[in-house]
Amino acid sequence: MTSDWLLVKPKEVHSCLTRDGVRLDADVYCPEGDGPWPVLLMRQPYGREIASTVVYAHPTWYAAQGYIVVIQDVRGRGTSGGDFKLFAHEVNDGYDTVQWAAQLPNSNGQVGMYGFSYQGMTQLYAAQAKPSALKVLAPAMVGYDLYQDWAYENGALRLQAGLGWAIQLAAETARLRGDDLAFNALRSASRNLPLNGAVTAEPDVLRQYAADSFWHDWVAHPQDDDYWQGLKPNLADVDLPMLHVGGWFDPYLTGDIRLFKEMVRGSAHLQHLWVGPWTHLPWSRKVGEMDFGLGALNPIDKLQVQWFDYCLKGKGRLDHGLTEHGPVHLFEMGSNCWRCFDAWPSGGKVRQYQLQSTGLAGMREDDGQLVLSEVAVLPDVAIGDVLVHDPWRPVPALGGHGSWPGGSCDRTALDGRSDILTYTTSRLEGDLAVAGEVTVALTVETAAASYDICAVLSVVQPDGRVFNLTQGYRRVAEPGDVPVTVPLQPTCFRLRAGQALRLSLSGACFPAYPVNSGTAAEINHGVPTMEHQVITLAIHQGPETVLVLPLG
Structure with missing residues (x-):
């Protein structure tokens, strides 16, 4: 990163006119001097004054590094004209904006884009249109495949994250329309998520005050159908x-990794990936109840300036070992340091643990065990654990990637519930390093038409406290005696001697995901809560019931 800081002119408002005549407003921050300068563009729906400063430095900081910074309100948000419809106009509007920004006074005609979440997706939609001025992207925390990476997780609706976001966007729409009644009702709902209606995923406040919300479509499309395929950015030729x-x-991590892998397979250009121990926001060292140390402090602002300097100015080099040690940087929880890889870790060595107990894994924390498959001895008589999910008192969400607040939290007391099965290794005698995608393979027997499985992987500290590392969730619609695989959120961690590893299994994680009704209804989210059933699951033990860890 350059050390030559520049003075920045007072912010100016500039407007872009789209091909269909809609005015899009932007705040423009320029360095003092004549330039010419490359342009950094962010397109966002939350009011451009915020400028994603919940995770990034203020635009004036980026302008001081020698860039024209453009923060634009997307169509129908802030002071921009037109009607907002989730992602509907971002391809054409993104193209028009990039080409317009390249022609701003003192621009050198080259545009890079940055931003996270929605602001990350607007980069991908703009890239889909292939504007000639767009040279580089920095997408962060993007649900690339809207169905698999954003709205649903293995068939289960991401209720808390999605509903909260829908209410926020609906409230902003009401504010822009000057509808005090709707705004205040939605604002109140955002402070106390409305989960107590007849149908949990379809609260009255959204039906009454936001009939045009995208959320109604998301709930109505529980399968990966044409609706979702039409929303995914098409980057085949990008x-x-x-x-x-x-x-x-972060709930959208699988989208980041999916995008990175796809681009690496077909790109002739640099593709670099950084994954920190962060929730969606903020990006700091304290995540949930865990402090990951100085190494977890947000490095992205300085890194992005190096990235843009390299790609837009042709100067400097990519430090932090990116060019010398590989394009993948993963923060290893436990050692609390960054590790470099030549590629996303996959296809390497694995370690398998079998799940064993005397049938009391839900009653005693010392009963369920994770035993290395190569030394596991199966009992003469098949033993399993029975898990009873009561919809009246579903297992609550705690931290992780699907709930708010997220992160690593002390779940010692939660694991004491009898509707959570726990399986724990003996105290480790040496380091256990894991990097990549963790899976749990189970054989589940039930009479219910559908059920959910939540799998949480945690570290057990020498003093007995338990902190989650990663987790996964899956909705299953196969009654009987069937194999079920639950993929957990990708992760990277290192356990030390004296610590132990624990797998916790339950039938709910509410309100991160809706409670499964146990019925055969395809749209399980729309079943009234009074029709929800008690669900009994038998988890069989055997060589096929295993936790699979990718060794790092």
Whole structure:
């Protein structure tokens, strides 16, 4: 990163006119002097004054590094004209904006884009249109495949994250329309998520005050159908250098990794990935109840300036070992340091643990065990654990990537519930390093037409406290005696001697995901809560019931 800081002119408001005549407003921050300067563009729906400062430095900081910074309100948000419809106009509007920004006074005609979440997706939609001025992207925390990476997780609706976001966007729509009644009702709902209606996923406040919300479509499309395919950015013919950023406790991490892998397979340009121990926001060292140390402090602002200097100015080099040690940087929880990889870790060595107990894994924390498969001895008589899910008192969400607040939290007391099965290793005698995608393979027997499985992987400290590292969730609609695989959120961690590893299994994680009704209804989210059933699951033990860890 350059050390030559520049003075920045007072912010100016500039407007872009789209091809269909809609005015899009932007705040423009320029360095003092004549330039010419490259342009950094962010397009967002929350009011451009915020400028994603919940995770990034203020635009004046970026302008001081020698860039024209453009923060634009997307169509129908802030002071921009037109009607807002989730992602509907971002391809054409993104193209028009990039080409317009390239022609701003003192611009050198080259544009890079940055931003996270929605602001990350607007980069991908703009890239889809292939504007000639767009040279580089820095997408962070993007649900690239809207169905698999954003709205649903293995068939289960991401209720808390999605509903909260829908209410926020609906409230902003009401504010822009000057509808005090709707705004205040929605604002109140955002402070106390409305989960107590007849149908949990369809609160009255959204039906009454936001009939045009995208949320109604999301709930109505529980399968990966044409609706979702039409929303996914089409990057088949796009080849741009990209700096990908994710967080171990961010709900959209699978989207970051999916995008990175796809671009690496077909790109002739640099593709770099950084994943920190962060939730969606903020990106700091304290995540949930865990302090990951100085190494977890947000490095992305300085890194992005290096990235843009390299790609837009042709100067400097990519430090932090990116060029010398590989394009993948993963924060290893436990050692609390960054590790470099030549590629996303996959296809390497694995360690398998079998789940064993005397049938009391839900009653005693010392009963369920994780035993290395190579030394596991199966009992003469098949033993399993029975898990009873009561919809009246579902297992609550605590931290992780699907709930708010997220992160690593002390779940010692939660694991004491009898509707959570726990399986724990003996105290480790040496380091256990894990990097990549964790899976749990189970054989589940039930009479219920559908059920959910929540799998949480945690570290057990020498003093007995338990902190979650990663987790996964899956909705299953196969009654009987069937194999079930639950993929957990990708992760990277290191356990030390004296610590232990624990797997916790339950039938709910509410309100991160809706409670499963146990019925055969395809749209399980729309079943009235009074029709929800008690669900009994038998988890069989055997060589096929295993936790699979990718060794790092």
